[in-house]
Amino acid sequence: MQGREFKDAMYDGLAKLMKALANPARLEIIEMLAQGEKSVEGIVQATSLTFANASQHLQVLKNNNIVKSRKEKQYVFYSIINDEFLSLYQHVIKYAVQEIAxxxxxxxxxxxxxxxxxxxxxxxxxxMIHNKNVLLMDVRPSAEFEFDHISGAISVPMKELLCCLKDFSKEQEIIAYCRGPFCVLADEAVRVLSEKGFKVRRLDEGYPEWKIRQLEKN
Amino acid sequence: MQGREFKDAMYDGLAKLMKALANPARLEIIEMLAQGEKSVEGIVQATSLTFANASQHLQVLKNNNIVKSRKEKQYVFYSIINDEFLSLYQHVIKYAVQEIAxxxxxxxxxxxxxxxxxxxxxxxxxxMIHNKNVLLMDVRPSAEFEFDHISGAISVPMKELLCCLKDFSKEQEIIAYCRGPFCVLADEAVRVLSEKGFKVRRLDEGYPEWKIRQLEKN
DNA sequence: CAAGTATTCAATAGTTTTATTGAATACAAT
DNA sequence: ATTGTATTCAATAAAACTATTGAATACTTG
Structure with missing residues (x-):
């Protein structure tokens, strides 16, 4: 293989990967799957995509080694292929929100x-934590909570939220948080809980911002 | 701004950034600029692009905050906008060559x-460098060496390699490096030198990866 | 000022990507 | 088997991207 041929093969392959990421609908799907596996239906409900369109985008992501799928009964569940991709995705997000005005x-x-x-x-x-009786609720996947979390928080991953409702009092004020303003988990939690009649608000930032503060204090 | 509106703005902006990277010609330009600034002419010579086409791609990169330009005399020199992007680019490459079969x-x-x-x-x-009996050989063009290089290296551009053979000892271990896994210069140097009976190996990564490490140490 | 050089601009045709539509599978429940 | 549900496939028109072409700028040098 000559040098030119090699370069073409590498840059074409790299561009193929970037192309898979170069679409807002697919980025939204990735962000969603970064929070745990979802069926096609789950994705359709949370976005404005049609079934056929969501399925098409998922095929693109799958063909580019970004997501994987498993079948259970008549459902197909998609998830991010591995932690390496997740880490790359987070790097992209961090760069974008810091460097792109x-x-x-x-x-x-x-x-x-x-x-x-x-x-x-x-x-x-x-x-609030000093004064009142508030419940600080970390709605990220439990793995992230276990790695680190805002001190005083309890872990209630989104997928377990609905089954755990009876554990919480409607008198107690609840503050939900996730990864930051870009993360939609806390918004979902607030929507679900307030529909059920709980006193719930979201933290306007998330774990990363809290962590940065802690580090700055030292 | 509603949630949907916010998401659209964020994902559209993110997709715009990824689109700028989703083209083999632009990736090759980035790879080249990662090694130091270059004029449009320099890029045209090193690739198979026409002037107008190279210029067009550079505009895309510039409009997406990936490269910056400065003018000197009648030349326009382009370079990577900042180290944060370089770090992101390296992450992409690393992911691609490790995870994409x-x-x-x-x-x-x-x-x-x-x-x-x-x-x-x-x-x-x-x-090895601690043990002192190793020669670290930068085989990139001298302009790139002069811009920056791994500390302790000497510059032996590929095109001068054959004429300089007599300057090196066959007892001393030689390590050749260039720009990273994509760059084929070091491989060529190893081939040439080992044919002549020198003790030579290549660095598995290159200058950009070393630079990132240096930055991370601070 | 005129000539030369490096770069950019503008228009365009060919290619690729995208959302939409309407089927076609594949599987589960009855 | 039949029905219903979740997902995928296939075709297509609109939109976006790309390389090419032939100027047009901008700047330097003589």
């Missing part, structure tokens, strides 16, 4: 809006 | 073809 601005505006709604800031959280 | 195979076949199988890792290099 446009995205940084969008994210900050969203944070402002969250504050304007009734989300709780890290500062407020601190005083 | 097709690319891994292509890369390994290339390495086999160049008989560079017993390569040296960056870790090994560090301990």
């Amino acid at each position: 446009e995205l940084e601005k969008t994210l900050n505006r969203q944070r402002e809006d969250n504050k304007a709604s009734n989300s709780v800031s890290l500062d407020e959280l601190e005083t | 097709e690319l891994e195979k292509t890369l390994n076949r290339q390495r086999e073809d160049n008989k560079a199988s017993n390569s040296v890792s960056l870790d090994e290099l560090e301990t």
